[in-house]
Amino acid sequence: MINTVGVIGLGTMGAGIVEVFAKAGLSVIAVDGSAELAERGKGFLEKSLGRAVSKGKLDEAARDEIVGRVSFGDDLAAMKDADLVIEAVPERLEIKESIFTTLDGIVREDCVLATNTSSLSITEIARATKVPSRVIGMHFFNPAPVQPLVEVIRSVMSDETLVEQVRELAERLGKKPVVVGDRAGFVANALLVSYLARSIRAYESGLASRSDIDAAMAAGVGLPMGPLTLCDLVGLDVIHEVCGVLYNATGDPSVASPSILRQLVTAGRLGRKSGHGFYTYDGVGSGTVV
Ligand code: 3HC
Numbered sequence: 001m002i003n004t005v006g007v008i009g010l011g012t013m014g015a016g017i018v019e020v021f022a023k024a025g026l027s028v029i030a031v032d033g034s035a036e037l038a039e040r041g042k043g044f045l046e047k048s049l050g051r052a053v054s055k056g057k058l059d060e061a062a063r064d065e066i067v068g069r070v071s072f073g074d075d076l077a078a079m080k081d082a083d084l085v086i087e088a089v090p091e092r093l094e095i096k097e098s099i100f101t102t103l104d105g106i107v108r109e110d111c112v113l114a115t116n117t118s119s120l121s122i123t124e125i126a127r128a129t130k131v132p133s134r135v136i137g138m139h140f141f142n143p144a145p146v147q148p149l150v151e152v153i154r155s156v157m158s159d160e161t162l163v164e165q166v167r168e169l170a171e172r173l174g175k176k177p178v179v180v181g182d183r184a185g186f187v188a189n190a191l192l193v194s195y196l197a198r199s200i201r202a203y204e205s206g207l208a209s210r211s212d213i214d215a216a217m218a219a220g221v222g223l224p225m226g227p228l229t230l231c232d233l234v235g236l237d238v239i240h241e242v243c244g245v246l247y248n249a250t251g252d253p254s255v256a257s258p259s260i261l262r263q264l265v266t267a268g269r270l271g272r273k274s275g276h277g278f279y280t281y282d283g284v285g286s287g288t289v290v
Contacts, residue, residue, distance in 0.1 A: 002112070002169050003027060006085035008076070008099060010041025012235060012273055013116055014088035016144030018070055019045055023145070024173045028070040029078045038072040045070065048145065079106050084169070086114040086138055091241035093120055097128035104129045112162060114138040118189050118238060119245040122182045123155040132157040136166050139186060140175075142234050148176040155182045184249035185242065193242050193255060199227035200258040203278070210278050228278040231261075232271035236278075240265045 003026060007018045010032040018041065021028045032038045049066060052058040058066075071078070076099075079085050085103055089095050100113060107113070113135045115125050126135035137153025150170040154163045163179060170177035180186045185193060199217070203210050214226020231239050243257035264270075264277060271277035279289045 002083040002165070004029065004081055004083050006031065006079040006082035006107075008032070008079075008085065008087040009089035010037060010044065010072075011088065011090075012044075013140060013142060013144060015041050015044035015048075016142070017086060017088055017116065017140055019048055019066075019145045020140070020173050020175075022066045022069045026069065029082055030070050030072045031076055031078060032074060035074050038074050042067075042070075042072045076102055077106055079103060079111075080108070082107060082111055084112040084114060084166075086116055088116040088140075091118055091120065091238060091245070093124060096120065096125050100125055100128045100135070104131070110134075112136065112166065114166065116140055119185045119193075119242045121155075121184070122153050123157065126155050126157055133159040134162060136162055137182070137186070138166055138170070139188075141188070148174075149188065150175045150177045151186050151188060152177050152179045153182055153186055154179065185246050189242055190246065193239065193246055194252070196227050196231055196239055197243055197255050197258055197261075200231065200261055203228060204258055204260045232277035232279055232281075234271065235273055236261060236264050236269065236271045 005021050005026050006029040007014050008031050010018065010030055018028050018030045030041055032041055045067060049058060049063045053060060053063050085107060087096060087099050089099060096115060096117065103113060113129060115122065115137055116139055117137060118139065122135060122137045126132035129135055135155065136158050137151065139151040139153060141147035141149050152163060152166050152170060167177045167179060184190065199213055202208065203213055210228045214229050217223050218226045240257045240261050243255055246255040268274060269276040272281055275281050275283065282288045
């Protein structure tokens, strides 16, 4: 039974994943690379729960209980007590491999090692550990507290009981799990990122303004938001990295990172989280376009 989970990396996705676990009643060990980043992660959780309190969807006692289930810190050694550890660090294979190699020497033998990678190979990440059969993908979608989907990604080395255990855990979290194979971008991102890259190219080529491209897809096709707004929500750095992984895996030019995307990332315009992306926001992390 998974009761204590570790979350490594407390950026947009990691902080959202912490919230999902803590709301479902699990104890959470939340770790990032420095005390400052851990504190920022705590701030994300408190802000998100604060919004629910101000809307009257959560009372203050319940909020305090949820926050009380999470310990924040900057030392991976805290993962020794975890039943499952999930990492949500930047989308770079070498960073993820190094974390998994370190975790190997810290966690219990029966601890599940999960990655929230958007597109990298679970098999390659698993190879960085001594027990690759306990490594699995558990891919949440942004915003993690809201989006129901969790892709449970098995590698050819994953233990079958592990797949079932993680699928059941996702259901306990109130999520909709789908079990998928280890292919670049899995199911959702393989399809979505190709659409996003094409939308960015449509903007780049001057086909229409960014708001008209977004309106065409939101108002015309019934999507909750247009593609350029969605890129800003997910993070332009994340989209850029996933494009790179998909392009390397498939050679399909339609998924290569578009020039304007690369320029925005180089300029530090990463979307909502930095206050600028395709649009400009009235505060870092805010959702209001100015
Ligand atoms: N954290 C927590 N809750 C959030 C949130 C966040 N970041 N953003 C919105 N919410 C909550 C709001 O509090 C609100 O909750 P309530 O209904 O209980 O009051 C609810 O979500 C709806 O939010 P809003 O009323 O502010 O706005 P919208 O109705 O426009 O919904 C949205 C916002 C949920 C982001 C919606 O526009 C949406 O679903 N957009 C598409 C998102 C999407 O496609 N995500 C997948 C991206 S791909 C991905 O993540 C994969 C990765 O690997 C790249």
